[in-house]
Amino acid sequence: MVIKMKDIILVRFGDLVLKGKNKPTFINQVKKLLRAKLKECNVEFEYQHDRIFIHLKENNKEQVLKQLSYVSGVQSYSFVYKCENDLDKIADLAVEVIHKEIEMPTTFKVETKRADKKFPMSSLEISQTLAAKILPRVKELTVDVRNPKQVLNVEIRHDSAYLYVGKIPGLGGYPIGLGGKGLVMLSGGIDSPVAAYLMMKQGVEVELFHFESTPLTPLESVQKVIDIAKKLALFMPNNRIKLHLVPFTKMHTEILRFVDDSYIITIMRRMMYRLGEMFASERNLLTLINGESVGQVASQTLDSIKVVENVTNIPILRPVITYDKIDIIRIAEKIDTFDISIRAFNDCCSIYVPKNPVTHPKIDKAELEETKFDFKPLLAETIAGIRTVIIKPDTDFEIANYGFEVSDAITNYYGEKHGNWVQR
Numbered sequence: 001m002v003i004k005m006k007d008i009i010l011v012r013f014g015d016l017v018l019k020g021k022n023k024p025t026f027i028n029q030v031k032k033l034l035r036a037k038l039k040e041c042n043v044e045f046e047y048q049h050d051r052i053f054i055h056l057k058e059n060n061k062e063q064v065l066k067q068l069s070y071v072s073g074v075q076s077y078s079f080v081y082k083c084e085n086d087l088d089k090i091a092d093l094a095v096e097v098i099h100k101e102i103e104m105p106t107t108f109k110v111e112t113k114r115a116d117k118k119f120p121m122s123s124l125e126i127s128q129t130l131a132a133k134i135l136p137r138v139k140e141l142t143v144d145v146r147n148p149k150q151v152l153n154v155e156i157r158h159d160s161a162y163l164y165v166g167k168i169p170g171l172g173g174y175p176i177g178l179g180g181k182g183l184v185m186l187s188g189g190i191d192s193p194v195a196a197y198l199m200m201k202q203g204v205e206v207e208l209f210h211f212e213s214t215p216l217t218p219l220e221s222v223q224k225v226i227d228i229a230k231k232l233a234l235f236m237p238n239n240r241i242k243l244h245l246v247p248f249t250k251m252h253t254e255i256l257r258f259v260d261d262s263y264i265i266t267i268m269r270r271m272m273y274r275l276g277e278m279f280a281s282e283r284n285l286l287t288l289i290n291g292e293s294v295g296q297v298a299s300q301t302l303d304s305i306k307v308v309e310n311v312t313n314i315p316i317l318r319p320v321i322t323y324d325k326i327d328i329i330r331i332a333e334k335i336d337t338f339d340i341s342i343r344a345f346n347d348c349c350s351i352y353v354p355k356n357p358v359t360h361p362k363i364d365k366a367e368l369e370e371t372k373f374d375f376k377p378l379l380a381e382t383i384a385g386i387r388t389v390i391i392k393p394d395t396d397f398e399i400a401n402y403g404f405e406v407s408d409a410i411t412n413y414y415g416e417k418h419g420n421w422v423q424r
């Protein structure tokens with residue numbers, strides 16, 4: 001007998017971590033995200049109280065799995081097969097599923113979960129009965145209840161029985177949108193895109209803030225950030241992310257001109273934090289996020305963090321502060337930003353690296369350096385010059401094709417093409 005099998009995906013969320021009143025909010029947000037992410041996939045959703053089923057209507061498994069891998073809050077998913085709550089029917093389906101999903105020969109066991117407690121047998125009895133029905137029909141299988149290579153899971157629920165083999169891990173974390181909004185300081189480096197991703201995975205929506213120093217730095221350094229933003233947009237609820245380009249050249253030039261060599265990095269970062277805070281409060285973003293990792297470079301000692309953070313009141317989150325570089329790289333590869341980050345173009349932090357940056361800066365000395373030029377009007381001028389572009393995964397903005405200057409290029413590309421950039 002050939003059973004016609006329809007592809008159904010069972011989606012699980014982090015039941016273990018969900019408590020009380022949070023649970024419905026969490027589940028509703030996951031549903032919303034799934035609907036948004038799978039909008040173009042031609043699927044139907046079926047909601048049961050503690051789970052979500054996705055019914056595929058065409059042969060687009062790969063596309064659906066790809067989209068699912070961007071949904072935070074999903075713990076794991078499985079392809080499931082459904083039939084009546086009848087042991088002979090389940091055994092028939094099991095044989096089909098085993099042939100379809102399991103490479104043979106192998107060891108296996110049946111594991112049963114009985115959500116329908118009215119079913120007249122215990123879970124163990126069901127497993128044993130099914131195994132006895134299946135084994136004579138699939139000769140390459142050997143039972144091993146202790147350490148099987150494959151497990152056929154059977155769930156007996158009120159309406160039907162569900163069968164599946166294996167779980168595909170999801171992104172985990174919390175559904176994005178539940179955790180408020182933050183502003184990520186995004187350089188073209190390896191760390192800050194990973195920091196952005198980790199926050200999104202934990203439920204926080206982000207906007208991106210990039211200090212660009214063209215023409216001191218090449219346009220390609222801005223291109224890197226655009227290309228990184230395209231990758232990060234995939235994790236946002238509606239596949240779009242705001243990238244704020246901050247014109248830093250004038251501030252940068254003044255710092256290089258007036259500040260003591262050893263304090264250049266310290267002062268530059270104090271200005272970045274100030275601008276980040278000003279902008280975040282203007283847009284009601286609750287936190288500043290960056291890719292600092294303690295000890296990585298001279299500017300990331302605890303003393304430096306203290307002296308830099310001293311100029312702000314906004315909470316600052318550093319998701320990769322304790323990560324080893326190798327672990328950051330692994331995540332960067334997973335989210336596909338690594339190859340973009342290692343393109344060799346300078347940004348404002350690498351164009352001029354002082355010979356002896358101070359590793360244990362002092363607040364007094366930093367304040368003294370800042371009296372050497374009139375930075376307050378410059379802060380306001382910089383904020384006023386910020387340009388915001390909305391980046392989507394398929395944005396085809398190759399900046400160098402649209403102009404020699406960032407603002408011209410943005411006007412040419414977005415102004416005419418989509419009208420979705422903002423000159424502030």
Ligand code: ATP
Nearest residue numbers: 185186187189190191192209210211290291292349
């Ligand atoms: P990354 O840390 O992203 O690999 P990086 O190593 O070039 O880049 P650092 O000099 O280590 O950057 O700076 C630490 C953090 O400061 C970055 O992770 C980022 O959050 C922020 N930052 C540095 N440069 C910029 C910039 N041009 N625009 C926005 N944020 C920046």
Ligand code: MG
Nearest residue numbers: 189191291296
């Ligand atoms: Mg770094």
